[in-house]
Amino acid sequence: MTNDKQRIYSGDWKPLHPYTGSASTDLYYITLANKVLAAIRSIENDLAEDDYRKIDPSEQKELACILTAYFEDVISQTGIFQAFSRVYQQKYGKPLPFYSLDSDYTPGEINTEDIQFLIWHYHMQLNNLDIAYSPALDTFAAIAADVMELFEAEYETAPENEKLLHYLQPDEKEQHNLYALHARFLWLCTQSYLFSNNGYLLEDQAEALADEAKENGLEDQIPDMVNQLCNDFGFNQVTEFMRLTPPHWLAEVLGPESPLYDSLRSMGHKYTGYYRYEGGDDRVTRFRHIATDRVLEVTNRSLVGLPRDMKNPSLILRTGFVEWNGEWWLSGQITSYEDSEDLIGQITGDDDEYNLFEPDDDLPDDEQQIILTDILSTTVGEEGQTLDESDTAWQAMLSDEIGEDFFIAQVEAGQIKGLQFYDDPGRLLLDNLRFVTEYIKR
Template sequence: MEKRKSIYMQRWLSFHFYSTPLQSDYYYLKLCNEIYNMLRDDDFPDEEISISDEQKKNLACFVTGYFEDVISGPGLWKAFITQVSELYGTYLPFFDPDPEEYFPDEINPEDIHFLLWYYLSMVLSDDSIISPLIYEWSDYSNRIFEILEREYETAPENFNLKQLFNVSPEENNFFMIKEKLKWIMLDSWLHHFLGKELEEITDDTFIDDEEKPMPEESRAIYLYDTMDTFVLSRHTPLLARQGKEWLAYALGKDHPLYESLLEMGEKKSGFYLYIGTKGDDLLFEHIATGTRLKVTSRSMDVPTGNEPGRSISFAGFVKWRGEWWFSGSQLGWGYDNDLIRKEQESEKSKMLFGKNPAVQREENRQLYRSFLKFNKGKPLAFIESEEAANSFIRDFLAYHNRSLKKSVRKQRKDRMPLEQDMLPDSIFKEMEPDLVQVETIPGVVFCDPDSGIDLAFGYNDMIPDARNQWYMSTNTEDDPGDGTMILLESPHINGKLMHYLVSNYDLPGLEFPGLSGRELLLDNFDFMLRFWKRKRYYS
C-alpha cells in the first residue's frame, strides 16, 4: 500500500509570522492534510490545467489559511471583501453573490470558487489565462467547502493571528508596523505569491554574480534594502493595493490608525548629505533637491564617522504619523564633489519628492486640454516610429507652451517637469531594449488628464482605429484576436491607456476562455486590469 504523503508543520508555519506552533496549528495542519489528500486524489476539471504535488500542498495551506483567517478574524479576507464592496458594490468579483445569502463574517461557497481561480491564476500566470467559471460547474470547490463547513462551529481561533491585528490606537513605532506589512506582503496566505516574486527579483540580480561576486556584506545590505522597498512599495495582484492599505482595512475604518496607514508616505531612497542633529532628530538634506528631513533618532543612530556637512549617505526614509523614519539599508561616502554634481544634474533624482499633487494634477489637466486641441480632439495619436514620436512630442510641447503664453525666458526658468519625461534620453532609457533598438516599430502617444503623457510601441496592429494604418483586420491571415489579450498583460500598456482602449474600441479576442468569456471579462474589467497591471495601474 502506497504511503500517504503529508504536509508537515514547517510548511504550514511558513504561511505565518511565527515559527513555534500553537495548539491551534495542530488542528489546522490536520485539516490542511485532509484537503490536500482530496486535492491529491482528484484531477482538475480542465485537463489543460495541471499543477504539481508541491503546488497542491500549497493550495491546501492557502485554503486552510483562508479558513483560519475567517475564524480568527477579522483579517485579510475581510479586508479584501470590504475593499471589493467599496470599489464594485459586490462582495466578490465574477460571482456577484446575493447579499441576502452571502455572509461577510463567515465562510461562503463563492469564496472557494474565487480563491481557486486566484490561486491557479497566480501559479499558472506564465502559461494560461484561467476562466473564473471553471469551478462553478464542477463539485471541486463544493467538496472543499463541505469540509470547512463541517468544522466551522468547532474550529479554534489562532490567538497569535488575532494579536497581529490588535494594534494599539497610539502606536507610533513605524518598525512595528513594518513588521506586520512584511508578513502581509511576503508570507501571508493571501499574498505569499509575492514572496516568490521577491526571490525571483533577487535571484535575477545576482545571476551574473559568479564572475565578479559581490562581497557578502554588500550583498546582504542590497538584499535587505530590496526587501524593505518591496514590502513598502509593491502593489498586490488583488486590487493593486499596497501593504499599508491591506493593514488599514484589516484593522477597520473605526481604528484610529486607519487614516494614518493610508497616509503613510512612500519610501524616499536617494543620496543625502548628513547635516547634524537637532534635539532628538538627525538632519539630512536630499542632495538633488535640497529637501531637508528631520529623522527621528528612534529609527537610527548617528552613523559612525559621520561629519556634519561632509558625509554622504544613500538611504531611504518613510514619513509615518508626521515623523521621518529611516527604513532599509544605508551606505556611506565621504564628501564627493563629482557625486554631488551628478545628483544635482539628475532629472530622475530631482523628481524624488515631486511636486505638490494638486499643482501636478492641474498641470496634467492643462496638458490634456492642449493635447486634445493639438491632436484633433483625440487623446491618442498613432506614430510610425521612435523618431516620429520624438518629433510629435516636441511639436506638441511647443504648442502647449505657446498656449500657456509662456515667454521663452519663462520656459527656460520654469521648465515643466513633464517635458523632461518626454525627451528621448529619459523616455526610451526606461523602455525594453528590444523596443528601443528597432526605430521603425509604430507606436502610440497617449495623454491622460490625471497621469499625463505615455508612449507604447508594438501594439498598433491590435487597435481598430481609422487613423491607425497599422491595424491588422480580422480578414487577414493572422487574427489580431489571438493577441489582443497581450494588451492586458503587457507591462508597456498602462492602466489609463488600457481603460481608454476598452472604452473606445471593440477589441477582438478580449475575453476569458469558455462561454460568456467576453461578457464576464468586461463586467469585471477594472478588477482584472488591477490584477494584470498592478505595477502600472495608476500611471
C-alpha cells in the same frame, strides 16, 4: 498507501504564518489541510496530463494550505479576507468580483465563492498571469464545492489561532513603532495566504540584485542591499488587489475602528536615495537629497541607535525615508561613502535619483497607441503558434508599457476586441474589467 511527499506537514503549513515555533492549533489545521488536499487531488486526478487546468502534486499542496489558511483566517477572526471583501464592496458595490452572490453569501464567514475566487487567484499567480484562467471554470467550482463541505463540517468546532490573531493586533507600544508595523505589513503582503505570491516576487528581485552585485564585485554589500530591498518593498509594493500597498492592507485588516487605521492608510512612499546630513535640532535632523536638493526634516525618534558618522557632512549616505503621521522617518539600511566628484557625478546623472520624488507616469498616449497597435497586429507567437484577437488582447493587458486607464479606454472604444478569459466567451472579464486590469497592471 499515500507517499509521504504527497502529504502536508508542518514544513508546508508554517510558511504561511508569521511566528517562530508552533501554535497550539497547527496540528488541527494541518490535519484539515490534508483533507482539503485529498479533495483537490480527487478532481485533479481526473484531468489529462496536458490539461491547462492541471497542477502538479506540490502545487496541489500549496493550494490546499492556502484554502485552509483562509478557513483559519475566518475562524480566528484575523480579518484578512474580510478586509478584501470590505474594500472591494466600497469600490465596486459588492463583496466579491465575478460571481453572482445571493442571500446565502455572508462576508466574514466561509463562502463557496470565496474559495472559488482563491483557487482562481492561485492559478493566475502560479502561471505569472500568462494564462487567462476563467474564474468560472468547472474544475474551480467543483473543488470549491467539495472544500466548502469540509469547512462546513468543521465550522462550529474549529479552534481559533490566537497566536496569529495576536500577531496582527499590535500592542500600545508597537502602535508607535514604525519598524514593528513594517514587520507586520511586510509579512501580510508577502507571506499570508492572500498575498503569498508577492513573497516569490521579492525572492526573485533579491536573487537578481545579488547576481548583479556579484558581477560588479560587491559581494560584501549583498546583505545590506537585500535588507534595503525588503524594506522598500514593504512600504512601496503595489499589490494585485485594488492597487493598495502593504501599509494600506494592514490598515484594512485592523479595520476602520483601529487607532492605526488613518495613519497606516495615509502612509506615504518610501524614498531611498543618496543624501547628505544638513544639521538639525533636538526635534529633527535634516538630510538633503543630493540629486534634487530637497531637504527632509526627519524625526529624531527614528534615529535612535544609528551610527554617529551619519551626521558627518563630509559623507554621502544611501538610505531611505518615509512620511508617517506627518513626520519623516528613516527606515532601513544606511550605507556611507566618502565624498568624491566621481560619486557626485554618478548620483546627479542618474535618472532614478533625479526623479526620485516624482510619481511614475504612463507613456504619452501616442506612444502607448504605437505599442498597442504593434501588439494587436502580431499574428504569430514566440513558439510559432497562431494568435487570435483574444490572444493579442491578453498580451496588451499584460504589457507594462500600456497604462491602466489607456487600456480600459481602448477596450471601451472597441479598439481592443476579443478580450475574454480563456475558453469563456461570455462577458465575465469585460464586466469586471477595472478589477482585472488593476490586478494585472499594478
